[in-house]
Amino acid sequence: MRVSVAGMKFENPILLASGIAGVTVKTLTRAIESGAGGVVSKSIGLEPREGYRNPTLVATDSGLLNAVGLSNPGAHAFSEELAAVKGRRLPIVVSIFGGGPVEFGRVVEILDRNEFLAYELNLSCPHVEGVGTEIGHDPEVVAAVVKAVRSRTQKPVFVKLSANTHRTLEVARAAVGSGANGITAINSMGAMAIEVETGRPSLAHKYGGLSGPGIRPIAVARIYELYENLKVPIIGCGGVSTWEHAVELILAGASAVEVGTALYEGYGVFNKINRGVEQYMKRKKYRRVQEMVGLGHKF
């Protein structure tokens, strides 16, 4: 079940997605011990952020809606967390965000001396002003951000993209052209819910991002399109909670698959998905996950 993605070695292809129980290295470690092949931290910015007032997460019949607001302890505090597990060689990918190339660059300067696998640049959070999709839909800004990060680290750089734009592919090309080693697709979709009895938007921030079952077909389409057009590895993300979902994203072109909202089922979800993928591979006579990547394109 081992996979190698842009030089990153994972025990299996099922990873913890960013923003999910990943504020502390202790909970990230628990996901690894529970069977995740790797983990992506909550997005870390330059300064500590408390995020939005509750309700920050509400369930809908299409999935989970959230506007957490990029709460994070800041790069210095998270750097201390990482320093505490030095030498354990944990498969941690650090997600980072910022308002532009300068801020991204500074976050990398603070974090980079620590031991972790790679960066995932969050250029796709749909609900915070001045960061995420607001800069991540502009290929020129994305190119500048990737260059700023690339010039400050030897570690692989993945760019997590949004499907909230028709320019996903264009943005991905700009990222790869500026030195990104791969693409993570997709982030949550811009969304909103209104509670009808009170007439109020359900989230305190009103606008949020939809994750979970409702966005999986969108993820499949974007991954398929990226695989068709790019040569770099893709990490798939969006509504995966079963082995069928994981295999679907792999067939679309993902080399590894992130699981987020499905943590709702508990930490057993990683082993559950991995066991199913393993049985599928046995049945279909695949020896390595890599053999399945992009097979949906041969038709």
Place this chain on the structure above:
Amino acid sequence: MDISSERTRIRRVIRNVKENRSITSVYFKDEECSSAKPGQFVMLWEPGFDEFPMSLSNYDEQGVCSVTAKPWGPGSNELVRAKRGDVIGIRGPYGHPFTVERCSALLVGGGTGLAPMLPLARALLRAGSKVAVVIGGRTKADLLFEKPLQRAVRRKNVFLTTDDGSYGHAGFPTDLAEGLIAERKVTRVYTCGPEVMMRKLYEISVRAGVDFEASLERSMKCGIGICGSCSIGKNLLCRDGAVLDADALKEALDEFGLLQRDPSGRYIRI
């Protein structure tokens, strides 16, 4: 498991009961909470203000429930003012409850930490347990649920402490715990209240060789094991707690009673 079942349920307040000078219970009807277990909590939405975790202080077969709060922030300030007919949102019941089985139980509550103790005492009695309760408060006017707990477990099994000595034993609930554990051959200590008190009780219980369970509080957002903001050690308090036992707490002694994480995820002193 289907996440759409976690949608917020809109409920109306049935009544507002002032329990003492600072603490108020708010009653509402919610059938889903009729199957709650002692120590479980709900995420309570005060529309326009906040959503926050609250222990259920009462629930019955008809789904008549209550939460018991002190005003400490925008949401709870609004909650304690709620009148009959006001709208609130409810998700849950959530969390890992207290263990209910036949034992010699000592329940120790401080301040609003008494909230889950009444359903717990009743459930333990139904399971055939021997139950004693220590109620702690700053002053006489801050003691919570003295009368209903006395009715539930009989007066001689309820012990009162006030920090200022205005009523009952002068001092802290922890002062009485060691003696009661020995005298009453207590086999399990249950607690909810200020975390410094609970940490002391943990140490007393471990020394005495008795089981220990504590209901903790942390900054909480999703309540369903996703956001990670309520972590203590490797535990997510919304799923693994809010009740943690001595084994779980042993793994988090660098945090329990000492540190918690603020909404950004930074450590702050308790």
